[in-house]
Amino acid sequence: QKVSVEVLDHLEHLALVDFRDSEGVERLQKxxxxxxxxxxxxxxxxxxxxxxxxxxxxxLREDDVTEGNCTKELLENARQKVEEYFVAPPGNIPLPKLExxxxxxxxx
Amino acid sequence: AALNDGLRSQVSAALKEGRxxxxxxxxRCLALIKSTKFLNAYITVAEETALKQxxxxxxxxxxGQPLGILDGIPVAVKDNFNTAGIETTCASNMxxxxxxxxxxxxxxxxxDQGAVLLxxxxxxxxxxxxxxxxxxxxxxxxxxxxxxxxxxxxxPKSHSEDGEFNWVITGGSSGGSAAxxxxxxxxxxxxxxxxxxxxxxxxxxxxVGLKPTYGLISRHxxxxxxxxxxxxxxxxxxxxxxxxxxxxLAGHDPKDxxxxxxxxxxxxxxxxxxxxxxxxxxxxxxxxxxLSSEILALWSKAADLFKNAGAKVVEVSLPHTRYSIVCYHVxxxxxxxxxxxxxxxxxxxxxxxxxxxxxxMYAATxxxxxxxxxxxxxxxxxxxxxxxxxEKYFVKxxxxxxxxxxxxxxxxxxxxxxxxxxxxxxxxxxxxxxxxEDNRTRSAQDDILTQAANMAGLPAINVPTALSxxxxxxxxxxxxxxxQEKQLLTVAKWFEKQVQxxxxxxxxxxxxxxxxxxxxxxxxxx
Numbered sequence: 001q002k003v004s005v006e007v008l009d010h011l012e013h014l015a016l017v018d019f020r021d022s023e024g025v026e027r028l029q030k031x032x033x034x035x036x037x038x039x040x041x042x043x044x045x046x047x048x049x050x051x052x053x054x055x056x057x058x059x060l061r062e063d064d065v066t067e068g069n070c071t072k073e074l075l076e077n078a079r080q081k082v083e084e085y086f087v088a089p090p091g092n093i094p095l096p097k098l099e100x101x102x103x104x105x106x107x108x
Numbered sequence: 109a110a111l112n113d114g115l116r117s118q119v120s121a122a123l124k125e126g127r128x129x130x131x132x133x134x135x136r137c138l139a140l141i142k143s144t145k146f147l148n149a150y151i152t153v154a155e156e157t158a159l160k161q162x163x164x165x166x167x168x169x170x171x172g173q174p175l176g177i178l179d180g181i182p183v184a185v186k187d188n189f190n191t192a193g194i195e196t197t198c199a200s201n202m203x204x205x206x207x208x209x210x211x212x213x214x215x216x217x218x219x220d221q222g223a224v225l226l227x228x229x230x231x232x233x234x235x236x237x238x239x240x241x242x243x244x245x246x247x248x249x250x251x252x253x254x255x256x257x258x259x260x261x262x263x264p265k266s267h268s269e270d271g272e273f274n275w276v277i278t279g280g281s282s283g284g285s286a287a288x289x290x291x292x293x294x295x296x297x298x299x300x301x302x303x304x305x306x307x308x309x310x311x312x313x314x315x316v317g318l319k320p321t322y323g324l325i326s327r328h329x330x331x332x333x334x335x336x337x338x339x340x341x342x343x344x345x346x347x348x349x350x351x352x353x354x355x356x357l358a359g360h361d362p363k364d365x366x367x368x369x370x371x372x373x374x375x376x377x378x379x380x381x382x383x384x385x386x387x388x389x390x391x392x393x394x395x396x397x398x399l400s401s402e403i404l405a406l407w408s409k410a411a412d413l414f415k416n417a418g419a420k421v422v423e424v425s426l427p428h429t430r431y432s433i434v435c436y437h438v439x440x441x442x443x444x445x446x447x448x449x450x451x452x453x454x455x456x457x458x459x460x461x462x463x464x465x466x467x468x469m470y471a472a473t474x475x476x477x478x479x480x481x482x483x484x485x486x487x488x489x490x491x492x493x494x495x496x497x498x499e500k501y502f503v504k505x506x507x508x509x510x511x512x513x514x515x516x517x518x519x520x521x522x523x524x525x526x527x528x529x530x531x532x533x534x535x536x537x538x539x540x541x542x543x544x545e546d547n548r549t550r551s552a553q554d555d556i557l558t559q560a561a562n563m564a565g566l567p568a569i570n571v572p573t574a575l576s577x578x579x580x581x582x583x584x585x586x587x588x589x590x591x592q593e594k595q596l597l598t599v600a601k602w603f604e605k606q607v608q609x610x611x612x613x614x615x616x617x618x619x620x621x622x623x624x625x626x627x628x629x630x631x632x633x634x
Contacts, residue, residue: 003491007491007494010494011487011490011491011494012471012487014490014494015445015486015487015490016452016467016470016471016474017471017474017475017478017483017486017487018471018475018483019487020475020480020483023480024480024483024484024487027480027484027487027488027546027548028484028487028488028491030548031437031441031484031488031491031548032488032491034434034437034548034552035434035438035492035501035505037431037434038431038434038435038438038501038504038505038508039500039504040431041428041431041504041507041508041511043504043507043508043511046507046510046511047507047510048503048506048507048509048510049506049507049509049510049513050336050506051336051366052322052323052336052513052564052565052590053322053323053366053368053565056323056368056369058365058366059360059362059365059367059369060365061362061365070209073209073210074209074455076207076209077206077207077209077455077456077457078454078455078456079453079459080459086454086455088454088466088469089462089463089464089465089466089468089469090465090466091465091466091467093464093465093466093467093468094465094467095465095467095471
């Protein structure tokens with residue numbers, strides 16, 4: 001079962017990472033094939049495991065301010081900033097649809 | 109003091125008695141780093157700050173007030189740990205030029221005890237890989253490629269047709285750290301271990317590689333790959349040194365809520381002489397397809413060693429072992445898809461010039477910043493997390509994870525104290541051979557013996573055992589019960605003493621170690 005172009009396109013949108021070429025798509029196909037081996041295992045009545053420390057209580061600290069005030073350090077690594085703001089290009093503009101985008105998925 | 113001295117036994121004493129100064133030690137290591145540059149083990153060498161730290165350490169020794177065993181000891185840190193003021197790249201274009209504003213907890217702990225941070229070591233990009241060949245700064249070369257031992261055995265095959273020297277890989281992803289320790293440029297190094305990334309290169313480079321129990325050592329500041337499996341790893345030249353490092357790093361960290369709150373007491377390893385009360389388990393499924401006959405024989409010999417010394421050696425079964433790689437594949441890619449989402453170019457790291465929209469800037473930044481391996485895992489992870497796939501793949505993998513973890517619980521409950529397995533399927537491959545298969549295939553093959561311990565969160569250690577027919581290191585792995593590092597390391601130390609793994613004969617090291625270059629006679633184990 002090959003992954004449909006719709007799903008591939010959807011993945012590119014979700015991941016904000018592109019397949020770049022047919023090798024990328026092949027890689028995904030192989031990854032799915034590999035993962036399908038999981039279905040050989042009988043997991044009836046087995047609870048999913050999130051963490052090996054599930055039997056312990058997660059540590060919660062007191063809600064006291066112990067650090068912060070490091071705006072300058074945090075902004076240091078940002079490429080574009082204005083005063084104490086990170087600057088981003090305009091939002092609320094979705095990625096172009098598949099037909100309008102320059103992606104190799106066109107050919108698939 | 110010689111560069112290959114153990115910390116606790118020799119170097120520390122030498123520093124205290126003034127036979128060597130921290131500055132001398134630091135300078136020797138820095139010089140050796142320069143002359144072994146061809147190994148490409150280091151991404152960043154923090155020469156100035158290291159020398160400054162060494163000077164400060166020297167002052168403390170002069171006043172008779174060293175901070176502890178690690179005061180003045182040169183160490184290296186894998187480049188996926190944040191180090192304040194020093195570039196942290198994860199061997200990726202995404203973080204080239206990123207100067208951390210803070211120290212990872214484990215780094216801070218080392219510095220607080222006076223350790224001298226020499227630099228950041230090379231790795232596979234974002235710790236994804238088992239060869240340390242897929243980073244943007246190029247592959248790491250295994251120091252053993254240049255050893256007398258390898259040259260003796262492999263001269264005819266050591267050059268390819270075009271005359272290029274066929275050096276072998278370090279394994280990965282903490283290859284730089286393993287190579288740094290193996291080539292004596294530092295006394296200990298930090299790695300990380302998610303699927304075997306500390307133990308695998310330790311085995312190939314002939315050093316001790318410890319994966320602690322999940323939750324014992326803080327991950328704060330370790331750039332995460334798989335939050336539920338990552339642990340900081342410890343690489344040293346002997347088991348005693350690993351215990352020293354463990355002692356200074358373990359313990360609850362309020363900044364990492366996945367660290368357990370139990371009190372951790374650092375320990376010195378006893379010199380075990382009587383193993384008659386020990387029960388060693390040999391998991392039959394670890395006789396995996398592709399396991400070299402050499403390593404199989406070594407594993408068998410090791411089991412006999414324990415048996416002849418009076419220990420109870422039993423075959424055990426971990427039936428879900430062969431699914432651990434598949435399970436890892438799904439859980440890892442899923443967590444990676446989530447963890448890599450933070451790299452969008454806004455707050456740190458690489459930022460694309462694209463400015464049409466936020467989304468297109470993110471997409472372009474990630475396209476430019478990540479290599480194929482990382483992008484591949486992000487896309488696979490997102491696939492497994494799609495609504496229509498979530499139950500089928502992600503939740504299914506979580507269920508299989510429980511089965512794998514339960515396998516270990518059952519075995520340890522049956523009276524077995526410790527498991528003995530191979531660490532890798534074979535000795536280190538030549539680079540030209542290794543890159544013929546893609547990253548995912550290689551990782552799937554190479555992680556097979558190490559991954560399950562991460563799945564179950566158990567402590568595990570690689571102990572260098574013998575040299576292969578090609579003159580390269582082969583290690584064996586011990587897996588212990590949760591939080592029973594003392595028992596694990598005690599047994600590992602006993603085993604280390606029995607096998608007397610030979611010291612690497614490296615020209616560069618001999619030149620820099622003008623002191624006594626101690627030859628440890630290897631009671632030939634192989």
